[in-house]
Each structure stands twice: as C-alpha cells, then as structure tokens.
Amino acid sequence: MPGAISLRFERVDRRFDDGLVAIEGLDLTIDAGSFTVLLGPSGCGKSTLLRLAAGLDEPQSGRVVLAEDGVDRSPKGGPTGFVFQEAQLLPWRTLEANVALPLELAGDTTAAELHARVDEALRRVGLAGAATRMPHELSGGMKMRASLARALVRAPRLFLLDEPFGALDELTRLRLDDELRALAKDLRITVLFVTHSIQEAAYLADRVIVFSPRPARIVGDYASPFADVRHADQRFSEPFAAFVGTLHDALVRGGA
C-alpha cells in the first residue's frame, strides 16, 4: 500500500476577475493521513481552497503542492476524490454506472476489474444491494453514499469534501460522519473536509482550522482533544462541549 499523501499551500493568493479576493497569502500544511476540517462562515473561500487542492483552479501567486512518498507534485491529475455539497450523480445512469464513471474516464481498467472495484466501493458505503437503482429512486442519504463510492472507486489518497452532508437530515448526517471517518482512517486517506457546522467539525476532525470571512485568513488551528477512534457518546462529553466552545469563540473572534 502506498504511503499517505500530504498537502501544502505556500503563500497562495487567489483573486477573481471581479476583484473578489478569496484567499490571500495562505500558508498551510496538511499532514499525511490526517482528517482536517476547515471551518468558516459560508462564502469565506473554503471551497476555493478545495478547488485549488484538486487542481481545478490555480492560484495567481504561490503554489499548491501534493507530497506523495516525499516527492512533490502538482495537484492536477492527482490521486484525488472530490465530493460536492450535492451528490451530483448522473441521473441517466444506474448507481453502479455512476460509480464506474471515474474508472471509465481513466480507461485503464479491464471490464472485470472495473466490476470488482465498483462492487467493492458500493459495499464500502453500504449500497451493495442498490447497484442497479436509478438516482431518482434514492433518498438523499443514499445518493450521498453513492457519491462517496464514486469518489472512492479510484482508490484516492486525498479526499476533498465540500460541505457534503449539509443538506441531509440530522441523524443521517451523524451516521455518515461516523462512516466517513472510519473509512478514511481504514484506507489511510488524507481528508480535507469543509463545513460551517461547529458540531460537525468538533466531532470529525483530528485538526480543525478556523477561517475568517473573505478573504480567508486562518484565525485558529486546533488539535482534537479526542484519540483516533470516535464514538457517538463523545458528542455529549465535557471535553466535546469545551472544544465546541473554543471553536465558536475562534469563529467570533475572526469576525464571522
């Protein structure tokens, strides 16, 4: 199994044509194999940061680097999985055909291997029985699981998630939070997870980075008070409440 991947932002600036400054002078290193949550008010430039990490966008100055086994590379074409706020499934494809899409586009797998990997990805997210269903037949939670499976199918080593569970009901969201973290740890995937929910950040992260409103500045950088393994009870514990308070204060201090 290849080692996990790390990510560095070096003095990154990103301004848009309309003069909007999304990110200014950002220096940030994301450790290999860590689960990092980016917490900040809506529209603060967190999504831009993810797009830069995915190689979907480029900075005006500075650079974004993926380090793979100690070797630097550009984010473009990296071993990256991306999950959007909406599931973004192709409505004309069955679940398995949706999950197969990245392999199909890469074009480097045999039909048998493709099948095996799609089945494995669907099983990982608990959708093994729904392979031939169409997206419109599924609940929001199932669609999001399918979206996760699609991001997993090419064995990514960097996982970028842009408020993925924001539109789901509370219980589904909590369950998916747990599953996502277990999955990432099990597969040793480096995760960058964007949210504006303090509770979600406090529960999911190894490390929470708090951002100010636009342009995104880092106003706080915190390690989780919990050990590697998470369980639902932690959400009702004293240290959890304290951590939530800390994050809340940082957000407020940042001007959110």
Added chain:
Amino acid sequence: MNRAMHHIGPPLVALALLLGTWELLVRALAVPAFLLPPPSAIAQATADNASMLANGLVQTGFTAVIGFLLSALIGNLTAWLLGTFRILERAFYPYTLFLQTVPIVTVAPLLVLWFGSGTKAVAVAAFIVSVFPVITGTLSGMRAVDPNLRDLFRLYGAGRLAVLAKLEIPAALPQTVTGLRVASGLAVIGTIVGEFVAGFADGKPGLGIIVLTAYRQLKTDLLFAAVLGSSVLGLGLFASVQLLGHHLLRRWHPSARN
C-alpha cells in the same frame, strides 16, 4: 374499457356535436359547396379519391420524414460542434438564425434551381424549416450542464470527446427531444409549402399538390380532405417523436416519469 371511454368519450362526443352542427347549418343556410362543403360531402370526396389521397399521404409523409431526419442529424451535429468549440458558436450561431427567419416560399424557387423540381427540393425545404429548433434545443441543453459535473469530469481527466459523449449529449437529451418534437410538426409544414413551389415533378402528387389542384378546380370538399390528411400526417410524426422521446427518457427524466 371503462377507462378508455373516460378518455376518448368526451372528445368523441364533442366531435359528433361539431360535425352535426356544421352539417345542419350548411344545409339550413344553403351555403354554396365551393365555399364550405358539409362534412358528408367531405367524407364522400375522401372515399371517391381514396387512392389518390393515400398516395399523396405516402408521398408527402416520405418527404417530410426525410426532411425531419436531415434536421435531426444535421441539427444535432451542428449543435455538438457549436457547443464544443465556443469560437464556432460565436462565429456561426448568428447565421443559424437565418434558417429560423427566412420565409421558405422565397427560398423554394432557389431549391428548384439547384435540385430540380421533386422530392429532393421539397425535402430540403422541410429540412430548412425544421432544423433550427433542433440546433437550439440541443445547444441550450449542453449549455445548461451543471458546472460541478463539468468539474467532476475534469478532475477525472476526461477529454473533450468524453465530456461530449458521456455528459453533454445525455444531459441535453430532454431539450433535444423537445427540439425534435417542434421540428416534426415544422417538417410537415415545410413539405406542404415546398410542394406548392417544387412538388410538380415525378408524377407522384403529394398532399400539397392535391390541395393546389383542388383549389384551382374549386373542389373544396377534396381540399378539405387533403387538409385533413396533412394534419393526420403531422400528428403521426409528432406522436412518433413523442413516443421515441418517452422511451429514451423514461428511466430517468421527470418529464417522462409522470
């Protein structure tokens, strides 16, 4: 049986009432038959000229289908090209508007010069009249693709051709079907108008020729029969496209799921 009656009963009754009133009024007011023949006379003329009308229907139908297929093929190819290369869209899209606005009657003589009178010129007239909605339908569908999905394809290293084949064409399908539906009706109209100008060759008179001939001979009942024939044709083509669209979209698009 009961459910079928529930659907077709009311329009049938309405039709019977309409035809009955028409028949009675024409007789009561003694309207001259060359102005407005009663339905019974139209039915009689249809029966008397059944084989000529049937041949006309086949001839016009054949030409309209050729024109429609040309529109479907060339219209979609054009849209895919314009949608794939922005520079082409900027250069050529304004001129496709010409197809939408040019009165076909003014172009038809040109078509006769180029293709000679007959099926070929008429089919091209049908094509010119019906291609625009196919181009705009497919093109606007391609434009409406979710930017996140484009990002997703980019992330997975999809080339331009893969984006077209696996994202844009299927995503645009609902709008393509809408465009084809509009085109099917226009193709029949274009064929009939084309026949007025260019349909006099090859000894196989289409419905447009029958309409013209009946008009010149003041056989208004036959004229009505030919008009009826052309609307049956338009309906038939429209229904076929509708059916095809429903079949293509049934599994995933809300418009075909009821």
